[in-house]
Amino acid sequence: MSTDTAVTTKTSTRSLLSARGLHVTFPGRRGAPPARAVDGVDLDIGAGEIVALVGESGCGKTTLARSLLGLVRPTSGTVSFDGRPLAYSSGALKAYRKRAQLVLQDPSGSLNPRHTVYDAVAEGLRIHGYAGDERAAVAGALARAGLRPPERFFLRYPHELSGGQRQRVVIAGALVLEPELIVADEPVASLDASVRGEILALLLRLRDELGLSALVVTHDLGLAWNIADRVAVMYLGRVVETGPVESVLTAPQHPYTRALLSVLPESEGAPVVLTGEPPDPSRIPSGCRFHARCQILASGEAAAVADLCRGENLPVLDGGGSRAVACHWVTGGTTS
């Protein structure tokens, strides 16, 4: 019942970014079949909402994030921002990137070592021909990212900063154009444990103070628990479970989500350690794409729906706020 109330509160927010039936396919190398990195995803991000996109490396979460920003053109499906589908002309994309910004992982790699902090943050303003007071805009962005007093950082170079400060500079570079949405790919993965909380607190504060929406791409479920409103768990190109953070993470339904949560160090109960590596997006299994690694199917618990698991595809989950899971065993084989 707690899920139901969460559903009604979430669906009332206006959807800022919306993906429908999104597919991104990369051609296969050396005669291999094409890789279906994103294989049918619906996803909405509401205004002022923080959504965590969670999955293991190779599940397609970074490709999905890039296609939401127009950095990768989807093979099929649409991405709409503020109600309008993205146009892929260079002028339209440039205008879009003013409103939706990418924050890269690994701040040491995404900052030019020869540019001062000032230049790094001002770059976006210059690209977009900002007519206002550049100095004031840079100072404002640095201050919002928690680098105070901002003037003290203007002439510093990346190597003179700590990892946390570098990540703040990268965030300031995204904030300077006053976007409505940021997409952050593993924003704290390369940071020290004690600094991690401060950067996550910054993302929360930006949402509260500026109404900034965020999609946070991560493999870290603790991060989702720390800051996200909603979580989408991705496996092999598809969202397999989604809903409000509290219900998905404390009462996971999909066997894959259950397994991910069970191996966290502090989780109770026996860990379900899936064997093998996440399979290859150029050879997605038929039926449920998780069936070959599914612990429930392997244990015989899902015997009643086993034929469906092996042979029947699951529908694409709705991208809105509601709780949904793509699993024949959970839904009792009634999804198709």
Next chain:
Amino acid sequence: MSARSLLEIKDLRVTYGSGAAAVPAVRGVDLTLEAGSKLGVAGESGCGKSTLALALLRLLPASARIEGEVLLDGEDVLSMSWGRLRAVRWAGASIVFQGAMHSLNAVHRIGDQIAEPLLVHGRSTPAAARRRVGELLEHVGLPAARAAAYPHELSGGQRQRVMIAMALACDPRLIVADEPTTALDVMIQAQILRLIERLVAEESISLLMISHDLAVLADTCDRLAVMYAGRVVEEGPARAVYEAAAHPYGRALSSAFPRIGDLASRRAPRGLPGDPPDPADLPGGCAFHPRCAVAVDACTELDQELREAGAGHRAACVHVGSRTPGSTS
């Protein structure tokens, strides 16, 4: 008391460079590891934990000055001859490094790399080494046929398994694992941790595991030591340190990774202000005081020794045990 500890680190100090440019990386560390037990060392970048690991086997660059004692089975690694050291490396103790991509040689087949310590130490003929490589690979969960693969043909998790097979090659008594699961996905991390736990239990190997993730260490190890700015600031039974840390830094580390379901951390990420200190420019007094929420005036001037904080549990904080700062010996 009667049984000798497998590993005893006594007042270990490591300094990089010299004179005015000297950087103290490890500033007097005492640790003990009993045979067959597992010790976790937690800390952040620059705290000296990797330097500590390298010092144990004298793998530091020549510019590093090492003082103190590292007793492996009672024998001081720091003063032993090169010939003896070569025998101790691999057979006495071996290291699993972080980032297996960079630690494996990209142009050699992994089977040859695993066989190398066996052949170098003259323990095997080439044919016997090949057989042993096959056994080792299967032991770490890889097919023996993978011996012919090059590192780039393996996934990150498989490469880490190769590193572990290599560390096991000469049947060491101690394995030092430096961030063995960093940069791996959660599921692969779980696989590697289970593998390490199984091997350590089956072969009664001792484990010294280094990580920034206190939760992972608490789950794997018997005892934990928390390092900050080159010193151990807290040490004790793993559960006690993780769940009831006595040092404010230990508390911060244990709450950095939230427990899912814990409502106190929901929408409330917890971190520490400031950054880990620069070893070249350490704050005076207790090195943690600039980031400490409970620092008192004395902390800016006086560093604290480890003191009793419970059964087998010690912490270096003025708020632990005795209330009067400066009364420690």
